Amino acid sequence: MNEGILLTAELESRRFRDALRRFATGVTIITTRTNEGIPIGLTANSFNSVSLTPPLVLWSLNKHSRSLPVFLKSEHYAINVLCADQMNLAARFASPIEDRFEGVDWRSGKASMPIFDESVAWFECASVHQYEGGDHVIFVGEVTDFGYSDRTPLLYAGGAYGVPVTHPEL
């Protein structure tokens, strides 16, 4: 491939990411445990609902992610939907620091998955399907336990964190 084609591919890839960023999402921290029981987790906004009966949700994990080998083997994980006050936690769980759980308040769910009670909602899941999705792996989880609160959710749009504002016409 010559330089011109490479540059075009790079620009197209940036444009593609910029287009995708237009889609506003919430922010989650997805947690599980290693074989030794050590809690691990990462910030993810690829979460979405799939099915009500059975109760299924999905999210996708980059194949370069350090936690991929653990999630591929985990039978369970928890999805913590963050509240506006947890913006620093979102940054912490996306950063390369060694122990992301140090100094963080969490508890074990029924399936021993790490749950942040301050979240807007949390879903403890059995890992039921994994699909190849290009440079990501798509995980589908069956929700085995969940909870929620009336806190304000944290949003992510255009590459920035935000909080919801009611539409001015309402």
Ligand SMILES: Cc1cc2nc3c(=O)[nH]c(=O)nc-3n(C[C@H](O)[C@H](O)[C@H](O)COP(=O)(O)O)c2cc1C
């Ligand atoms: C708002 C936000 C959303 C993110 N969403 C995802 C995602 O859905 N999937 C993913 O693989 N990485 C996502 N990331 C990046 C990971 O959090 C980041 O690469 C993290 O360091 C991965 O951790 P690990 O390498 O320990 O697995 C997101 C980061 C941010 C800040």
